[in-house]
Amino acid sequence: MRIGIDCRQIEKAGSMLAGVEYYTLNLVQNLLKRYPQDEFVLFFEKNNANFLQANAKGACFPFFKAKRFLPLVYSHYLTARFIKKQKLDVFHAPANIIPLGYQGKSVVTIHDLAIYNHPEWFPKQSKFSQNVSVPRSLRKARKIISVSTATKNQIIERFHIDPQKIKVVYEAGNTFLAHLKCNERMPKPFFVRAQLRDQGLGADKRARAKNDEGFKRVINEFILFIGTLEPRKNLVRLIQAFDECLQKLSPEQQNLQLVLAGKRGWKCEQIDRAIESAKYKNNIQVLGYITEEKKQKLLKNCSAFVFPSLWEGFGLPILEAMAAGVPVLTSRVSALPEVGGEGVWYIENPEDTTELAKSLSKLITATPAALQELGNKGLVQAQKFTWQKTAHETYNIYKEVIKNRER
Structure with missing residues (x-):
């Protein structure tokens, strides 16, 4: 399989990784390790050699400086055109949003929909994502990964998405204490x-x-x-x-x-x-x-x-x-x-x-x-939550989407 993953969240966070960036980083690392037979195309805005290995290719979005002047055009249409050129079997957007202009087979991970119940917790700049990008991504995606059943239920209730389209795949934590006495x-x-x-x-x-x-x-x-x-x-x-x-x-x-x-x-x-x-x-x-x-x-x-x-x-x-x-x-x-x-x-x-x-x-x-x-x-x-399990269940969703002949 030729699998594309948007890794820009890791890039934006730098060394200050939080929830979504941490999820993306650990998912990618475990996918690359567990599935060497597949080809992964990792999308960044600048060159990033940290993930490059035999089964991984870095793909830098051209014209990324255009987002300063044309943020909507860049984020949703220039990026979509570049992703299409990579001829992927499936594209994974791990941070809630698929570019509006992308029409290929895709998977989106939804982490949190608190903004819909409590908009007062979020800055007003989130309105476009809230009202346009996220709802369209949910409709566009062939499969939706929800990081919890609570979030899955919220997706169904608010957006009336078919429950069969949504798969719950839990995240995991850092295992730095695994070898301590x-x-x-x-x-x-x-x-x-x-x-x-x-x-x-x-x-x-x-x-x-x-x-x-x-x-x-x-x-x-x-x-x-x-x-x-x-x-x-x-x-x-x-x-x-x-x-x-x-x-x-x-x-x-x-x-x-x-x-x-x-x-x-x-x-x-x-x-x-x-x-x-x-x-x-x-x-x-x-x-x-x-x-x-x-x-x-x-x-x-x-x-x-x-x-x-x-x-x-x-x-x-x-x-x-x-x-x-x-x-x-x-x-x-x-x-x-x-x-x-x-x-x-x-x-x-x-x-x-x-x-x-x-x-x-x-x-x-x-x-x-x-x-x-x-x-x-x-x-x-x-101990019920591991990144190996997260990667395995996510990979199975990729296979399911690719096998589905629906365009």
């Missing part, structure tokens, strides 16, 4: 560690960690959040709930920290104001975007992971936290129960700050045995 993956109970330990850091190394840009003042027990700092992540309520919980703790326990790691998103100023208004604002650290290495350190050393999002198409952050053996508290909304299963604790109504505070307090005051049990359940649940 079990005792290195055990959750760290609250209020038993005076300082951050990174596989037995000595005093000199702890001092360096204190000054590290990725950790700042994170030297005590801490609750971790990883994700884009944006309205739907519900961080304003999390900050208020955390502040309420600290007020109820004993003075010696009030060194607990909340660490927010992730790139700044739309309307993140609301989060800044919430921190500034918090009584225990000095216990809240905002690290910004973190490298993979720093993410691993944070996950290995946090006492718990909290993700009170109001809507997720999948829920990659909680999956990676579970894979690290970290106790997870998340919302029972959208796709998060599909990912978390019985391996996490849930906030039933994340829009209720009081309930969020109660759930957070339950986590903070849990016994070491309860936290270890939760972490172990998370490990078991996380």
